[in-house]
Amino acid sequence: MIIFGTKGYLYQLAILTLVCGQCGNPSAHALRKRITKFTLFFVPLFPVSTRYATQCTFCGAEQKVTPEQADQLLAQAAPGGPGQQAYGEPRQPYRP
Numbered sequence: 001m002i003i004f005g006t007k008g009y010l011y012q013l014a015i016l017t018l019v020c021g022q023c024g025n026p027s028a029h030a031l032r033k034r035i036t037k038f039t040l041f042f043v044p045l046f047p048v049s050t051r052y053a054t055q056c057t058f059c060g061a062e063q064k065v066t067p068e069q070a071d072q073l074l075a076q077a078a079p080g081g082p083g084q085q086a087y088g089e090p091r092q093p094y095r096p
Helices: 067-077
Strands: 004-019 026-040 043-056 064-065
Touching: 004 064, 026 064, 026 067, 043 067, 064 067
Parallel strands: none
Antiparallel strands: 004 026, 026 043, 043 064
């Protein structure tokens, strides 16, 4: 008897501030990556599919995005990206 199937993994990649296409509110959107893997005897072996989506935290609407769009959104969310300041930057020493 061989036991096989699939298992899904959900990763939250970033939180972005975008205007929702459903409700029209500027709100936080979670950028998520869902990977479905083939399993044999409950051991995940290889990915079957990978999908990206953003979900509005205001209304809960989910919108599918392409891998290229997800990469662009991640680049915008990266510290030091356009319009953002990187955390942990060295401060100027205090001199009275």
